[in-house]
Amino acid sequence: MKPDLRKALDTQVLVGDGAMGTFLYQMGFPVGISYEELNLVSPEVIRDVHRRYIEAGAQILETNTFSANFDKLSKYGLETQVNEINRAGVRIAREAAGENGYVVGAIGSIRGGKRTNVSTTELKKFFEQQLQAILNEGVDGILLETFYDVEELALALSITRRLTDSPVICQFAVEDVARTLDGYTMPEAFRIMQQEGADVIGFNCRTGPNGIMSAVKTLEGHLPAPMSIYPNAGVADYVDGEYHYGAGPEYFGQMAVKFADLGSRIIGGCCGTTPAHIAAIAGALENYTPQHFVYEPIPEQTAPLVIHEHLQQDEDSPVDREPNLVDLVKQRHTVIVELDPPRDLDIAKFMQGAERLKQAGADALTLADNSLAVTRMSNMALGHLVQAETGLRPLVHIACRDRNLIGTQSHMMGFDALGINHVLAVTGDPAKFGDLPGSSSVYDLTSFEIIRMIKQLNEGIAFSGKPLKQKAKFVVGAAFNPHGKHLHKAVARLERKIAAGADYIMTQPVYDPELIRAVGEATSHLDIPIFMGIMPLASGRNAEYLHNEVPGIQLSDDVRGRMAGLEGEEGRAMGVQIAKELLDVAMDHFNGIYLMTPFMLYEMSAQLIEHVWARSGRQLSPLFR
Structure with missing residues (x-):
């Protein structure tokens, strides 16, 4: 019987799986459909992808539920099937993993870096709905992945912690400079996630192994918890109507050992990775003995990234x-x-x-x-x-x-x-x-x-x-x-x-x-x-148009009455008089x-500027005359 996921991470580096969405794309499934719906309509396809990763050496499978929340599924008319799609995703992964494999319920960011398209109230509801479905089917842990900002990930983590004491993996999507979109350095972000109850903290997506390595190095060896690393296979290139990723399996195997040396205890792949990439990781880590790390809270005074001072403008500016x-x-x-x-x-x-x-x-x-x-x-x-x-x-x-x-x-x-x-x-x-x-x-x-x-x-x-x-x-x-x-x-x-x-x-x-x-x-x-x-106001018609048709503008009855029927110079003169008052x-x-x-x-505005200066007693220099 396999040990609890937390205990397993104390003594070994576990191999994660690779991409689901981009792998399905390579298999011929088009962009623009819900890959999560395949849990219901083509479960054998998802099971086959999971099986390929297990055969390649993956020890942890992510459920095919990354975007299986109400908001994302509603774009395909599937919002009423959140429970069915998530539970099916867990069952399929469990069947493929067998007795020795771990299954973690994958939950992705809903805001996707925008932070504006879904309210906090909706976020809470959508995360809880998806979590309940996954937890009801039974998983070895929860993976909160591809989060761009601390605020949303902290919210998802707090809801997860309220619903379960299962292991929780939290992963940020950052560039190589390692700041979240809401401005936190990675030491700051890791400290917050550890305080909120994350068991594993790491990175996935958005960049390849080199970019994530740069982000890891900003932690300077300060780890409050084991790390998880799931890089992309480099940057996608769009060639002849198809997406291609350049980072090969051999490179992933080499980088896997380096990530393990820095404290990573789960290493897999994200966009563009395939079973070949996972096989290379598994091969590189087959006889690897991890170092013993002492996980300690990151001190609050950890220095942020150094930002250069603004270059001074020319003295004559x-x-x-x-x-x-x-x-x-x-x-x-x-x-x-x-x-x-x-x-x-x-x-x-x-x-x-x-x-x-x-x-x-x-x-x-x-x-x-x-x-x-x-x-x-x-x-x-x-x-x-x-x-x-x-x-x-x-x-x-x-x-x-x-x-x-x-x-x-x-x-x-x-x-x-x-x-x-x-x-x-x-x-x-x-x-x-x-x-x-x-x-x-x-x-x-x-x-x-x-x-x-x-x-x-x-x-x-x-x-x-x-x-x-x-x-x-x-x-x-x-x-x-x-x-x-x-x-x-x-x-x-x-x-x-x-x-x-x-x-x-x-x-x-x-x-x-x-x-x-x-x-x-x-x-x-x-x-x-x-x-x-x-x-x-330029005329009576202008007054009525502004009052009745332009959002955010309302005229008093007195002003409308004074402008009524006035056009041309007469209208402009009254408009200037009202504005002066x-x-x-x-x-x-x-x-x-x-x-x-x-x-x-602009002569109307010029008259009003001159009225302001006359009333305030300001004398303009000859430069303005």
Whole structure:
């Protein structure tokens, strides 16, 4: 009779199995189906894969249940079969493992590194449902694998510990620099998992043996528990319509001994590995005698990865000479003006507007990121031109809608290279409401998370957790919509953005003096500046459109009445007059003013800037005249 899994790990290195999904793909099963459903419809196929790994020398089999949770199965209409698929997966693995093999119930990350697509409440429910099914069928342990961040893995582990005292293996998916996506170094992450009750802690997926070796070395020999290692067979290459992995079996055998020397007690393979890879691991470890390791908690003072200091910008850089907007607004009234990038290739009028607003004394020009999901010129390109040709500070919006994690980080790196360091993080209106309704809305990140991730770049850490050679200097703003029935709830949401790292706030346009006062009172406890949004109305039709059709904007009955029926110069004059009255109230409560320019009518915004300076008594230098 085989010993308990925990006892077995005290005296030997156990050989795990290899990939299931990519092996099924190599067998001809296409991408786009649920491989877990095969537990029910083609159990003989899954049993055969397990059998091949056992014959190759695997001593531990993972159940074919990695994505067999409610959320993942719902994409195939299989969400009602969570129990059946998981229990079948355990039975099939048990049949293949026989009396001497160990079976661990495989449970994968649900969020998959996004951390936004499933709520914490749903996570708890989905993990518990899958765990119950696996445990009811009986396994030798639980394998929580391919987790990208500490938060989700800790949650899954806590639920597992509540349901069973069986051995639990926890595995992170990290790059070779060994940081989780939520910024933890591996010593920190391992310490947390050990404290939460993990029996084995390790790595799988995302990188090959060399990358995982680099991650292991960051632990510097401090192991709070035995390790498990399941690398990919290198990086996948897409050739002639098929995926290929380059790391061969012989290489895996060589690396297996090195992993064992560093304290690994379970060694298998992940994506791209085959029975041949497992046979090589088993052969290399056949006569291996493991060292005796003393497993101790990792001290909390373990040093994180060293991040290089940001390279200093040129001494003549106007961005470095001037205080950032957060510092500036603490000293005096500060005016940000929004000017929409053009929907055409002609930028002449836009640049004329930027120059006029600079002359009026704007402190920054803010450029939206395809607002209302309408395609406009890149605010990166225009921000650079504004900065280079007018000297006016650009403040660019970053929408979660249009870019995935890769594109967002790439975009931010580009801004840093151009010296554009003031940004506003926004969710972005859904693409289906814009001028290209067939395009996709990405939303890899929420506005809360994009703030946190941008601030992570300021620490010299990439979105992946990889250290960067220098730190960014982003000053990150967040949007605030004060309209709605419950202002206190809007403020509570705002506090979450501040907790995520927001440095300043920009509000939606407000047209009610009483609401301006209410916002001032409701946010008086906040310690970051708020830029109150004011947008002059251009006509009566413009007023009705904003009130009735644009999300997040509400006009008071008084304003709508005063604008009713007015067009042309008459409408613009009334719009400016109303905006001046609102500014008078806003300036009593806020140092930050955020003006939005309608329809490229930048003379309206220029008049309002000049009104702010006249009221505050600020004298512009000749440079602005």
